[in-house]
Amino acid sequence: MAWTPPTPRPAHPYFMYEAIYAQPGALRLVLRANKDLLEAAARDLRGVDRVLLSGIGTSWHACLVGELLLSRIGGLGHRVRAFHSFEFRNYWPDPEPKSGVIVVSHRGTKRFSLEALQKAKASGGLGIAITGRGSGDGLKVADHVLTTVDQENSAAHTVSYTTALLLLAALAAELGGDEEVRGALQAMPDQMALLLGQESWEELAGRLGAARRYYFVGGGPNTATAYEAALKMNEANYATTVGMNCEQVLHGPWAAMEKTDVVFLIAPPGPSYERLVALAGAAREIGAAVVSIVEEGDTELAGLSAHTVTLPPLPEDLTPILAVVPLQLLTYYLALRRGANPDTMRSDQPAHGRARGAFSL
Secondary structure (H helix, E strand, O other), X not given: OOOOOXXXXXXXXXXXXXXXXXXXXXXHHHHHHOHHHHHHHHHHHOOOOEEEEEEOOHHHHHHHHHHHHHHHHOOOHHHEEEEEHHHHHHHOOOOOOOEEEEEEOOOOOOHHHHHHHHHHHHOOOEEEEEEEEOOOHHHHHOOEEEEEEEOOXXXXXXXXXXXXXXXXXXXXXXXXXXXXXXXXXXXXXXXXXXXXXXXXXXXXXXXXXXOOOEEEEEOOOHHHHHHHHXXXXXXXXXXXXXXXXXXXXXXXXXXXXXXXXXXXXXXXXXXXXXXXXXXXXXXXXXXXXXXXXXXXXXXOOHXXXXXEEEEOOOXXXXXXXXXXXXXXXHHHHHHHHHOOOOOOOOOOOHHHHHHHOOOOO
């Protein structure tokens, strides 16, 4: 089943805006609706030797977070690995029979994600799909289907990403029997609602809108947050962006920074924090503006940043669910400032519309 986009909206509020603000309620509903399904999926995953996650684009970023969630909270250790679906389908051998494959695909129509699931099932393995309601029929071959939200009207996916992260975290908590994580996930919708109202996002986007390039940098589970933020900027406002791991930036890419750039640091407490502090100092010497997403009460990075956004205390592995939200909002308001429609992925512009018609997904 192919997704048919709705008629584009010509002005704010675009569909992306509504999806961002729908996230707290969506988190509550998704946890409640999948409770029994999560228990069944976790029970079957305990019987496999290894777990492979597969996705493309935003869904691949969710898989990268899920890899750490299942490894650390779920107790799978090195028996879990995330793959880009294209790479998994075309470059890696077939999974061994006692493998579990989790495919994340909101629309359930992407060729290589569907073929990744088929590859797992052909080997006699366990298949789990995390997908949106009303997604394509190809994912129905999975042994368990966990559902997120209705199909998004915006091509820049937001709520489907955070709800997929939530399901991966809840699955990890079921596997590991982690009551602390279960409690943290129950509290997260209210925390997200507070975060959405924390700043004047339009004013902040106005201050940052003239940058030459936007760097998004994180570590551990928030390496994926950096990737996702850069992707959203490309999709929704067409800015020049870079999303990278903190240590990778320190090993060379910092040399390309200019004083007209903005550097976003996703920096909750954890092993990456000191490296992000080092990068903030380097960016300050160059003259680039630093915006940091930190835990409440942070003073060290706050002193090096032009602006900070605070998150409530959380286990680091869960922070990507909240940390991406301010970056979604900044992406949206930067789109308004740049005169871009954040919902269409530029397909409403003639040259880019023709370009999109030149390839299939």
